[in-house]
Amino acid sequence: xxxxxxxxxxxxxxxxxxxxxxxxxxxxxxxxxxxxxxxxxxxxxxxxxxxxxxxxxxxxxxxxxxxxxxxxxxxxxxxxxxxxxxxxxxxxxxxxxxxxxxxxxxxxxxxxxxxxxxxxxxxxxxxxxxxxxxxxxxxxxxxxxxxxxxxxxxxxxxxxxxxxxxxxxxxxxxxxxxxxxxxxxxxxxxxxxxxxxxxxxxxxxxxxxxxxxxxxxxxxxxxxxxxxx
Numbered sequence: 336x337x338x339x340x341x342x343x344x345x346x347x348x349x350x351x352x353x354x355x356x357x358x359x360x361x362x363x364x365x366x367x368x369x370x371x372x373x374x375x376x377x378x379x380x381x382x383x384x385x386x387x388x389x390x391x392x393x394x395x396x397x398x399x400x401x402x403x404x405x406x407x408x409x410x411x412x413x414x415x416x417x418x419x420x421x422x423x424x425x426x427x428x429x430x431x432x433x434x435x436x437x438x439x440x441x442x443x444x445x446x447x448x449x450x451x452x453x454x455x456x457x458x459x460x461x462x463x464x465x466x467x468x469x470x471x472x473x474x475x476x477x478x479x480x481x482x483x484x485x486x487x488x489x490x491x492x493x494x495x496x497x498x499x500x501x502x503x504x505x506x507x508x509x510x511x512x513x514x515x516x517x518x519x520x521x522x523x524x525x526x527x528x529x530x531x532x533x534x535x536x537x538x539x540x541x542x543x544x545x546x547x548x549x550x551x552x553x554x555x556x557x558x559x560x561x562x563x564x
Contacts, residue, residue: 339426345431352434368392369391384439403435423439448495495511
């Protein structure tokens with residue numbers, strides 16, 4: 336995946352800022368500013384999500400005077416793309432004065448892991464299907480953490496899956512969304528121990544599924560993590 340360059344000069348900013356659409360996340364006041372997300376359709380019929388922020392900043396050791404939150408999220412998209420984690424395609428990201436914007440394409444035919452599990456139980460799919468999805472999810476997250484990247488908000492609703500039956504073979508893809516809190520950690524283990532317990536607390540995995548997921552995660556991570564049991 337190719338991530339477009341960050342538009343720090345605001346060259347194409349007004350074009351993207353002027354696009355109208357349906358609010359899927361109404362503008363709310365946080366971090367001393369405003370942030371909201373629009374859904375729009377481009378000229379090719381693709382669904383876009385447009386995050387618009389104004390005076391929405393964060394501060395850390397490297398940015399004591401503050402930096403637009405969207406810049407941190409853009410860097411997270413770049414880092415996950417480099418780690419070969421499936422994420423939405425970035426179309427545009429830029430700043431202009433106190434305003435910042437991030438435009439991404441919708442993931443086609445993906446649904447939240449929690450929604451997928453609900454459908455799985457309602458339609459009584461084979462348990463082997465769930466195993467394949469959990470294995471793919473575990474492998475994706477192990478790759479994330481082995482790159483010393485921490486998602487920071489790893490709930491079932493932020494893990495997306497797509498399943499396709501092609502010529503009798505199940506094809507499974509996984510992806511991650513909501514990258515606003517992604518950050519690097521000193522070690523892969525630190526990233527893992529922060530993220531993985533959140534799945535147990537904030538997903539619809541039952542105990543049997545959780546045990547299977549942890550086994551697959553440890554195998555992909557190539558290390559035992561008894562703290563997760």
